[in-house]
Amino acid sequence: MIGATRLRGEQIPVKFGFREHTEETFPSIVGDIPRGALTEIAGPASSGRTSLLHSLLANMTSRQEFCALLDVENTFDPESAATAEVRLSQVLWVRCGGNAEHALKAADMLAQGGGFGLVAIDLGDTPEKVIRRIPLAAWFRLRHGVENTRTALIAVAQQIHARSCSALKIELSCQRTLWRGQLPGCFLHGLELAAQATRNHCAQKHTFTVRR
Amino acid sequence: MFACLHAPGNLTLLVECAAHFSPLIEETSTGTVVFDVRGLERMFGTVEQLAAAITRRTGVSANLALAANPDAAAHAARGFSGTTIVPTGRESAMLAPLPLYLLSGSPEFARNLDLWGIRTFGEFAALPPLGVAARLGEEGAHLQRLARGAGQRQLRPRVAPVVFREERELEDSIDLMESLLFLLSQMVRDVCERLRFYGRATNELRLRLKLERAPDHTATLCLPVPILNAKVLLKLLQLELNERPPRAPIERIHLELAPVEPRTAQHGLFFPPVPEPEKLEITLARIRGLVGAANVGAPEILDTYRPDAFRMRILTPSKETNLPLRPKLALRRFRPPRPAQVWCTDHGKPTRVFSRVGGGAVSACAGPWRGGGDWWTPEVWDRQEWDVEISSIGVFRLSRDCLRGLWLLDGNYD
Incomplete structure (x- = not known):
C-alpha cells in the first residue's frame, strides 16, 4: 500500500526502517498510528506537521470514515487539504478562535460521542505558554475518552506536551527546502524532513520529502 | 346510499355542508362532492326527508342527487338540476337520458361513440357488453357499467392535512428555564407520539414563545436527518434556549414539528462506523454553543479563484474510495x-x-x-x-x- 497510512486497532510495536529519500517513505513513518490512543505530532513551522495531518485525514476519509479537526488558531486550509485528497465533506472542522480550552472540550465531546475515525487537535500555532497551561489531567481525560474505541486521537503542536499520555510521539524537523529550476525562474518543490517516532521509549529516525 | 352535491365554484361551501352529514366526503371534482349518508334514515326519516334536510343545509344553489353508488349519484347530480333521488335498481332507467360527455371518457372513446351515433347513457348502456369490451377495451366496459348505474367502488374520502402542533396558554407566566423545559418535554413527547402514529419523523422544529410585554421569541432547529426521538429533540431545544434564552416571562408556548418521511438506513457489516446522527447532532449543538454556529461544519471550497474562499456545510459521506497517492505539501x-x-x-x-x-x-x-x-x-x-x-x-x-x-x-x- 504505497502512499497510504495504515491505521490499526491493535497496539503492535512497529519496526520503523530507514528508507531512501523518496516521497513514498512519508506514510511509512506513521504506518501504525494507533486507534484508541493519543498520538502527538510536534515540530516547528515548516516541519511537515500539517502535511502529515492532511495525509492522515485523506487516508481516513478515503475509507469513508468521518474525521474531526479542532482548529485552535483557524489555520486549516481547505484548498490545500483538497489537494492532498482529503474528502472535505467528511471532515468536521471546528474553528475555536484561539481558545485551546474550547478545543479540548470539543475533542472530549466528540470522543465521548464516538463514530469518528480520527479526532485531531491542531495547536500548531498556539503560543507555547498557553499549551503549557493545559494540565496533564486534561490529556489523560482525552486519552481515556478514546480508549477502547476506534478513534485515533492526534494532537499537533510545536513541542511534545502530553508526555506519558501519548502512545506515539512523532517529532518533525525540516532539513532543507527543495526548489526546482534555476533562479530567477524557480518553483517551490517541497520540503525535506526528518522525523523521529517514539513509541514505548524506542525511537526511530527517518528522513523523507513532501512535495507540492 | 350516497349523496352528491354539485355546484361549480363552490367546493368549500359544499364540503362544509357535507361535513354536517358525514365524515366520509370525497371531493370528486371542482364543484362536486360525494358523501356517505348510509344510516341517516333513523335521524332524518325517509330518503326524501334526508334530501330536504341536505337542501336546507346547503347555502348555495346546488344540484343534489342520492343513489346507491357514488358514481350514479355523481352523474345524476351533474346531469339533472334540483334534487334527484335514484331508486335502487332503477339506476339504468334514471340515468338513460343523460348526455354521454358526463362519463368523462378519453377523447378517442368520445370520438368513437360519436361516430357510431351514440349520444346518451341509455344508448350506450343498450350496446352488447361483449362487443363494447372487444372494440373499446377495458375503459369501454368500465364506462358502460357506469352508464348503467352499476358502478362499484369505495369512496375516496379526503384526508384533512395533519398538523403536528402543540400550543399551551399559561395561566401564570413562567420565567424559569426548568419550568419551561418541563412543559416543553410534555409537548415534544405528545407531538412525537402523533408523528409516530402517522409513521412520520421530523427535520424541522419551530418554537414560538409569546413573551410578556416583549416581542415573540422564536427558535427554529433544522436537523440534517429526520429524527423521532423526543429526548434528542428536547435536548436540542434546551441547548438552543441556553444559548439564546427568552428575554421576558413566557405567556404562551407554540411548538410545531414539520413532518417528513422517517430515515431508513441499514448499515452494512463491513462498513466503517459513522457517528450516530442523533448523538452527533447533540454534540454539534454543544460545540456550537462553545465556539459559535458559524465555526462548525464541513468546509466546501467555492468555485472561484479568490484565495481562501470556502463555506461551511453539513457532514455528508463521500462516495469516492480511491486511496490518496502521496502526501502533499500543506x-x-x-x-x-x-x-x-x-x-x-x-x-x-x-x-x-x-x-x-x-x-x-x-x-x-x-x-x-x-x-x-x-x-x-x-x-x-x-x-x-x-x-x-x-x-x-x-x-x-x-x-x-x-x-x-x-x-x-x-x-x-x-
Missing part, C-alpha cells in the same frame, strides 16, 4: 493574513521580510504569480504571490495586495 493559513514589512530588489523581488510571525533575510523565493478577480463587484481583488524561504523561520506564502499596496503573509508551508 499550507497553514494565517487568518487574517499578517501584515509584513518587505524590502525588495530593484526588480521587485523580496529580500528581507519582517512581521509579527518573525522576520529575516529571504534566502530563496519563487514568484510572482499574479491573480485578480471580482472586478465587477465592490470586493475586487488583485494580488501578487511569492513563495519565500525566510532564514531560520520557515517557508511562507507572501502576497502583495496591489490595490492597497500592502504586503501580507498568507500562511506557512508546513
Whole structure:
C-alpha cells in the first residue's frame, strides 16, 4: 500500500526502517498510528506537521470514515487539504478562535460521542505558554475518552506536551527546502524532513520529502 | 346510499355542508362532492326527508342527487338540476337520458361513440357488453357499467392535512428555564407520539414563545436527518434556549414539528462506523454553543479563484474510495493574513521580510504569480504571490495586495 497510512486497532510495536529519500517513505513513518490512543505530532513551522495531518485525514476519509479537526488558531486550509485528497465533506472542522480550552472540550465531546475515525487537535500555532497551561489531567481525560474505541486521537503542536499520555510521539524537523529550476525562474518543490517516532521509549529516525 | 352535491365554484361551501352529514366526503371534482349518508334514515326519516334536510343545509344553489353508488349519484347530480333521488335498481332507467360527455371518457372513446351515433347513457348502456369490451377495451366496459348505474367502488374520502402542533396558554407566566423545559418535554413527547402514529419523523422544529410585554421569541432547529426521538429533540431545544434564552416571562408556548418521511438506513457489516446522527447532532449543538454556529461544519471550497474562499456545510459521506497517492505539501493559513514589512530588489523581488510571525533575510523565493478577480463587484481583488524561504523561520506564502499596496503573509508551508 504505497502512499497510504495504515491505521490499526491493535497496539503492535512497529519496526520503523530507514528508507531512501523518496516521497513514498512519508506514510511509512506513521504506518501504525494507533486507534484508541493519543498520538502527538510536534515540530516547528515548516516541519511537515500539517502535511502529515492532511495525509492522515485523506487516508481516513478515503475509507469513508468521518474525521474531526479542532482548529485552535483557524489555520486549516481547505484548498490545500483538497489537494492532498482529503474528502472535505467528511471532515468536521471546528474553528475555536484561539481558545485551546474550547478545543479540548470539543475533542472530549466528540470522543465521548464516538463514530469518528480520527479526532485531531491542531495547536500548531498556539503560543507555547498557553499549551503549557493545559494540565496533564486534561490529556489523560482525552486519552481515556478514546480508549477502547476506534478513534485515533492526534494532537499537533510545536513541542511534545502530553508526555506519558501519548502512545506515539512523532517529532518533525525540516532539513532543507527543495526548489526546482534555476533562479530567477524557480518553483517551490517541497520540503525535506526528518522525523523521529517514539513509541514505548524506542525511537526511530527517518528522513523523507513532501512535495507540492 | 350516497349523496352528491354539485355546484361549480363552490367546493368549500359544499364540503362544509357535507361535513354536517358525514365524515366520509370525497371531493370528486371542482364543484362536486360525494358523501356517505348510509344510516341517516333513523335521524332524518325517509330518503326524501334526508334530501330536504341536505337542501336546507346547503347555502348555495346546488344540484343534489342520492343513489346507491357514488358514481350514479355523481352523474345524476351533474346531469339533472334540483334534487334527484335514484331508486335502487332503477339506476339504468334514471340515468338513460343523460348526455354521454358526463362519463368523462378519453377523447378517442368520445370520438368513437360519436361516430357510431351514440349520444346518451341509455344508448350506450343498450350496446352488447361483449362487443363494447372487444372494440373499446377495458375503459369501454368500465364506462358502460357506469352508464348503467352499476358502478362499484369505495369512496375516496379526503384526508384533512395533519398538523403536528402543540400550543399551551399559561395561566401564570413562567420565567424559569426548568419550568419551561418541563412543559416543553410534555409537548415534544405528545407531538412525537402523533408523528409516530402517522409513521412520520421530523427535520424541522419551530418554537414560538409569546413573551410578556416583549416581542415573540422564536427558535427554529433544522436537523440534517429526520429524527423521532423526543429526548434528542428536547435536548436540542434546551441547548438552543441556553444559548439564546427568552428575554421576558413566557405567556404562551407554540411548538410545531414539520413532518417528513422517517430515515431508513441499514448499515452494512463491513462498513466503517459513522457517528450516530442523533448523538452527533447533540454534540454539534454543544460545540456550537462553545465556539459559535458559524465555526462548525464541513468546509466546501467555492468555485472561484479568490484565495481562501470556502463555506461551511453539513457532514455528508463521500462516495469516492480511491486511496490518496502521496502526501502533499500543506499550507497553514494565517487568518487574517499578517501584515509584513518587505524590502525588495530593484526588480521587485523580496529580500528581507519582517512581521509579527518573525522576520529575516529571504534566502530563496519563487514568484510572482499574479491573480485578480471580482472586478465587477465592490470586493475586487488583485494580488501578487511569492513563495519565500525566510532564514531560520520557515517557508511562507507572501502576497502583495496591489490595490492597497500592502504586503501580507498568507500562511506557512508546513
